[in-house]
Amino acid sequence: MATQLPDFMLIFVISCLGFISLCKPILGFIKWVWVMFLRPPKNLKHHYGSWAIVTGCTDGIGKALAFQLASKGLNLVLVGRNPLKLVATTDAILENFGAQVGTRNVVIDLAKTSGEEISKTMEDAIEGLDIGVLVNNAGLAYEGARFLHEVDSEVAESIIKVNIVAATWITKAVVPIMAKKKKGAIVNVGSGSYGGFCSYPLYTIYAATKAYLTMFSRSINLEYKKIGIDIQCQVPLFVATKMTKFKTSSLFIPSAEMFSKASLRWVGHDEHLCVPYWPHSLQCFVLNALPDSLKDPYIFHYFLGMRKRMLLKDSKKFRTKVNNNPTNAM
Ligand SMILES: NC(=O)c1ccc[n+]([C@@H]2O[C@H](COP(=O)([O-])OP(=O)(O)OC[C@H]3O[C@@H](n4cnc5c(N)ncnc54)[C@H](OP(=O)(O)O)[C@@H]3O)[C@@H](O)[C@H]2O)c1
Numbered sequence: 001m002a003t004q005l006p007d008f009m010l011i012f013v014i015s016c017l018g019f020i021s022l023c024k025p026i027l028g029f030i031k032w033v034w035v036m037f038l039r040p041p042k043n044l045k046h047h048y049g050s051w052a053i054v055t056g057c058t059d060g061i062g063k064a065l066a067f068q069l070a071s072k073g074l075n076l077v078l079v080g081r082n083p084l085k086l087v088a089t090t091d092a093i094l095e096n097f098g099a100q101v102g103t104r105n106v107v108i109d110l111a112k113t114s115g116e117e118i119s120k121t122m123e124d125a126i127e128g129l130d131i132g133v134l135v136n137n138a139g140l141a142y143e144g145a146r147f148l149h150e151v152d153s154e155v156a157e158s159i160i161k162v163n164i165v166a167a168t169w170i171t172k173a174v175v176p177i178m179a180k181k182k183k184g185a186i187v188n189v190g191s192g193s194y195g196g197f198c199s200y201p202l203y204t205i206y207a208a209t210k211a212y213l214t215m216f217s218r219s220i221n222l223e224y225k226k227i228g229i230d231i232q233c234q235v236p237l238f239v240a241t242k243m244t245k246f247k248t249s250s251l252f253i254p255s256a257e258m259f260s261k262a263s264l265r266w267v268g269h270d271e272h273l274c275v276p277y278w279p280h281s282l283q284c285f286v287l288n289a290l291p292d293s294l295k296d297p298y299i300f301h302y303f304l305g306m307r308k309r310m311l312l313k314d315s316k317k318f319r320t321k322v323n324n325n326p327t328n329a330m
Pocket of ligand 1: 058139
């Protein structure tokens with residue numbers, strides 16, 4: 001009898017530990033299903049205000065997000081560098097959503113303008129508007145995988161300016177307006193390359209700018225959450241856009257429209273960092289489960305292969321150009 005009691009206690013404790021360790025992933029899965037598919041999106045206009053700012057709205061994810069926001073009845077401040085593309089985007093939005101949506105265009109090259117100037121331009125552009133949502137989406141990456149020393153200096157500077165400086169200064173211009181109203185939502189479009197899942201060699205500068213955005217969002221979310229501003233970094237993996245050059249979409253490489261629909265479901269919710277599109281979230285789950293010692297060499301090898309193919313293509317293009325140049329035959 002005396003030996004039976006400790007045995008029973010041991011089995012009871014082990015069973016409890018087993019139950020608890022089983023509960024954690026089950027609860028995690030239930031939460032994942034809730035936030036991905038069932039949780040109702042916030043009514044952004046009602047919660048935060050009637051105008052949304054979208055940077056980099058003339059293509060890809062930014063353009064799709066602008067359409068999604070317009071479909072929810074928000075007026076738009078559209079920020080882009082190319083006046084023709086900006087007008088085309090505005091026309092398309094007005095054609096689709098008509099008089100229910102107001103628009104204001106801001107032409108600014110975020111790579112060629114100082115932070116302070118960007119801030120001032122934005123302050124002037126949004127004066128008097130009930131700004132509820134800011135989407136810092138504009139982003140740049142380099143054309144192909146390359147070592148740090150191979151990145152063109154001007155390109156490197158533009159990436160840092162658009163991805164870091166512009167996002168920071170636009171946020172700096174908008175936060176006081178939101179703080180005054182005690183409400184607002186800010187979405188910074190980050191990237192799966194930010195370092196949380198794996199390294200991102202040969203795209204180092206781009207990945208590092210996204211790491212900045214992740215920490216920027218996390219920290220200012222804490223600074224302003226208490227006064228009603230919800231700040232979030234959303235993480236896409238591959239999306240079929242001009243940036244990635246994927247021409248067709250698939251389950252794991254969604255179109256900008258597919259991604260933007262998922263994106264809006266998360267705006268204003270508690271997560272300061274999120275992967276809004278569910279197949280991307282599955283990919284991140286798998287990536288997180290693998291050890292760095294396995295992921296890092298594989299990713300490096302994969303990008304080295306990309307770089308090799310890019311160099312080969314460039315040299316073929318160069319040779320064709322030389323052969324087609326009539327002056328070379330002389
Ligand atoms: N696509 C992906 O797989 C992926 C994955 C992770 C993260 N992201 C992030 O998602 C965001 C959108 O990317 P995307 O794939 O939609 O790229 P995209 O199709 O190349 O669109 C980028 C947008 O940013 C604008 N932009 C670029 N440089 C600018 C500048 N100097 N001044 C003002 N606007 C500028 C572009 O304007 P123009 O129309 O004039 O070129 C365009 O509207 C970026 O922050 C990117 O880092 C994308």
